Amino acid sequence: MEILIPSLLRIKPNALFKIGKYLRLCGYTEVSVIYGEGIKDLFYSTIEISFASSEIKVVYEEIALSSNIDEAFTTTKKMPKSVKAIVAIGGGKALDYSKFVGHILHLPVISVPTVISNDGFASPLSSMDVDGKKKTLKTRIPHGVIVDTEIIRKAPERFIYSGIGDLFCKVTSIFDWKLSYKKTGEIVNDFATVICKNAVDTFIYYHNKDLNNTEYIGIIVSSLLMTGIAMEIAGSSRPASGSEHLISHAYDKIAAKPSMHGLQTGVASYAVSYLQGSQSYEQLKNIIQKSNFLDFMSKNPLNKEDFKKAVLYAPEMKENYYTILSEKDSADKIMDFIENDEYMKIMMV
Numbered sequence: 591m592e593i594l595i596p597s598l599l600r601i602k603p604n605a606l607f608k609i610g611k612y613l614r615l616c617g618y619t620e621v622s623v624i625y626g627e628g629i630k631d632l633f634y635s636t637i638e639i640s641f642a643s644s645e646i647k648v649v650y651e652e653i654a655l656s657s658n659i660d661e662a663f664t665t666t667k668k669m670p671k672s673v674k675a676i677v678a679i680g681g682g683k684a685l686d687y688s689k690f691v692g693h694i695l696h697l698p699v700i701s702v703p704t705v706i707s708n709d710g711f712a713s714p715l716s717s718m719d720v721d722g723k724k725k726t727l728k729t730r731i732p733h734g735v736i737v738d739t740e741i742i743r744k745a746p747e748r749f750i751y752s753g754i755g756d757l758f759c760k761v762t763s764i765f766d767w768k769l770s771y772k773k774t775g776e777i778v779n780d781f782a783t784v785i786c787k788n789a790v791d792t793f794i795y796y797h798n799k800d801l802n803n804t805e806y807i808g809i810i811v812s813s814l815l816m817t818g819i820a821m822e823i824a825g826s827s828r829p830a831s832g833s834e835h836l837i838s839h840a841y842d843k844i845a846a847k848p849s850m851h852g853l854q855t856g857v858a859s860y861a862v863s864y865l866q867g868s869q870s871y872e873q874l875k876n877i878i879q880k881s882n883f884l885d886f887m888s889k890n891p892l893n894k895e896d897f898k899k900a901v902l903y904a905p906e907m908k909e910n911y912y913t914i915l916s917e918k919d920s921a922d923k924i925m926d927f928i929e930n931d932e933y934m935k936i937m938m939v
């Protein structure tokens with residue numbers, strides 16, 4: 591089994607100023623840049639100076655406005671032969687789009703997220719629109735990940751809380767994977783679970799959880815990055831995606847106004863932790879409070895009725911995917927919990 595890991599890795603303040611230097615170190619002197627919507631205006635002057643000082647030539651440029659698979663195939667046809675790497679700058683959509691294009695063309699992708707709202711910036715998967723439906727497709731883990739922690743810190747806080755939710759929810763996804771082993775014999779990759787668990791623990795036990803603390807931002811980013819590596823090692827999203835993700839996917843379909851991925855998986859993770867027993871539950875209860883996720887959700891709650899429907903619909907989201915929601919009486923217990931738990935009442939209306 592071949593396991594890929596990002597060869598170029600920079601997570602630090604003002605990393606964007608040095609992007610040209612990093613690309614030159616890798617020998618990527620002619621690149622294609624794919625921006626997210628509105629991103630070029632914000633960062634072009636920094637990038638232009640950095641590219642010019644390291645003599646990096648941009649031979650193709652595009653703004654990724656969607657994650658439509660047909661448009662991505664059109665991009666693959668437009669890409670000049672001289673391109674040595676694709677530099678993806680922006681949020682999830684631009685990165686997913688670029689990872690897919692890079693995968694088709696066998697070109698390395700340098701992921702430069704400007705927000706951290708989920709684990710996608712360093713995962714080997716792309717969420718794409720295929721015939722009007724969202725599909726998660728296997729692509730390649732980015733060859734490089736450059737994260738300017740100052741940019742992440744200054745982004746609206748909903749993005750980072752979403753990233754935090756997509757990080758601590760690995761407590762319940764790892765539990766579900768091990769449960770599936772006990773109940774169905776599904777193979778668990780122990781190394782992937784250890785990496786994933788360590789990543790979450792590093793975040794949980796970090797002392798100064800202040801969003802103005804750039805070091806804390808770096809911890810969140812590097813922990814999410816490690817969960818991306820865990821997926822690569824596992825060969826699937828299993829270590830990073832359990833029952834809480836099924837509920838979030840169902841909520842995306844059902845809710846009149848879906849929220850952000852990591853906010854949904856974070857709330858769902860707390861809900862399913864109640865079914866998984868005291869260890870998961872106590873850990874989640876502690877972390878949603880200490881990271882201020884609970885406080886943030888009190889101001890940005892999910893819709894309770896939509897969430898309850900999503901819980902019932904969740905097991906149908908993926909076939910042959912055993913989670914705690916596959917257990918008898920899970921739905922009844924979780925409905926009770928949603929109605930009566932003090933934190934659930936805070937996080938949804």
Ligand SMILES: [Zn+2]
Nearest residue numbers: 708709756855
């Ligand atoms: Zn996720």
